[in-house]
Amino acid sequence: MNGKIEVCEIDALVDAQNGRISPTIYTDPQLYELELERVFGRCWLFLCHESQIPKSGDFFNTYMGEDPIIVTRQKDGSIKALLNQCRHRSMRVSYADCGNTRAFTCPYHGWSYGIDGSLKDIPLEGIAFPHGACKEQWGLQEVPRVASYKGLVFGCWADDTPELLDYMGDIAWYLDAMIDRREGGSEVIGGIHKWEINCNWKFAAEQFASDQYHAPYSHASAVQVLGGKPNDDASKALGTAQTARPVWETAESCVQYGQRGHGSGFFLTEKPDANFWVDGQVADYFRETYEETKERLGDTRALRLAGHNTMFPTLSWLNGMTTMRIWHPRGPDKTEVWAFCITDKAAPQHIKEAMELNACRAFGPAGFAEADDGENWIEIQKVLRGYKARKSKLIMEMGLGNEKYREDGIPGITNHVFSETAARGMYRHWANLLMHEKWEDVQRADEAYEQELLKKAAKKDEKELVK
């Protein structure tokens, strides 16, 4: 703890049991430093999609937290993730967004590394290192654990973090509805939107985990100008096959899932209709592929063409919208968004292009919906400059005590979509990570929270039965 932050202080910041959060979790530089170590230093973090580096020597530059990382395809087809830092004086050795190369050469003194990270060449080696250079030990630092889940590549620095599948838990079931809809899996379409938002990364991660609640109000203008009238094709802005109204106005039931930091929310619709801001051509594609997806994933997920998700800590996506993004932390009050279009590899080219336009129009930096999200988060961050504002505990009580396991096959701890079960779970997991040095202790603390949560819910049910 560096003697700076006490464990009990962190514990008190997240009173998930009573639905109260201290806003300093979004502002404190010491907590941020601890996040880099204990969240980004040991969680499984999304690196890239396999389709972005198909050939030997292909590389893709990204970040794990604030650490620059080169993801490279090896000669044997495997994937390595390397810290983009010359071992000599800490320069980055690779600067293009992506590309194909045989070597990564540091621009400072010319140390040159192979695509596997091994140090190949030191200029003037014999003169500069008269006693010999220990080149075999001076390669780029390698991320020790790299694993793929259905085309998505993840990296992890810590050895006691559970295996990727274990770490994902039930969020994998929700993710499949995005990336495993059709034979061949998924593919990234086009380039990456990168932009900076002056807000803490957790606002974005939490919203995608837990917050369907904001959509009807924050996105009211988008609904007004892109939505249509039911049974009136002429009123639809995005083609006659567009779903006329937002799913939150029409669906009969819904679900929010939240556990181990992950979260997801969606509506159970009668038909495979994508949400209203998906254009008609793409909406029709989803209708046409419904049977195939149903065969693979079952009815619930084949019908699921809307809603939000976060795999803790920073990977988020929106079903049907074909947008996925990572929220790179950039200090307590800054986030860099990297958003891209991802969809079925088996989709025809013209549909892929339409999906890319779709994702850009609604959820790019100029997106009809996205623009208003970023605006909310920066305004919150500004208010939290205030001393009193930072002392004012935020209300996170929605649906408190109504958590339950469902019996219809939708996995994990769930609630109504307009609840904050996933947010409370995310912050509790976050606090547990910060408080505990060993992953087994994090896991124990998470389990204790979940048991207490479900006990409380069961008690409430009993009371209601008695009434």
Added chain:
Amino acid sequence: MNQIIDSLKPQPVWRSIGLELHHDISQFLYAEAQLLDDWKFRDWLDILSKDILYTLKTTTNAQTRDRRKCIAPPSTWIYHDDKFVLERRVAKLETGMSWSEEPPSRTRHLITNIRVEATAQANEYQVFSNYLLYRSQKEKDVLTYVGKRVDLIRKDDSSSLGWKIAKRDITLDQATLISHNITVFF
């Protein structure tokens, strides 16, 4: 995965263009900028042709050896709008609930380096310009966008300003946007 693109930086072509024509088109672009800065978005829509394509793609960092081969990291759309979508963007601003522009940003378009090239069509010109777009938002948020525009400008007597914009291809000179959103027109 890098993509092959036709040409990253097309060579400018020098052809003499009349002073009066250059002056007319420059005045048109300044008037257009004034409409945007005065929030007269409906009037601005009126000077866009029905078939306008309004585009802005992301820019990327590519290695020189790849650029020589016209290979670059893939990019994607920030704007890819026809007139209908542009009109919907204006309609969104008009709802009073477009929170990213509520209250609206103050903008100032500085348009420079205007260069006019004739096209195969007698009444159409390809017009290159650079912009500095200053955006001041809410109390004191300031965002600055710098880049270029390649327009197709068409002589059109039905336009109150004598011309219409038939195509605008915008470049914004930032790979990672230092902007929490893009809600202004370039």
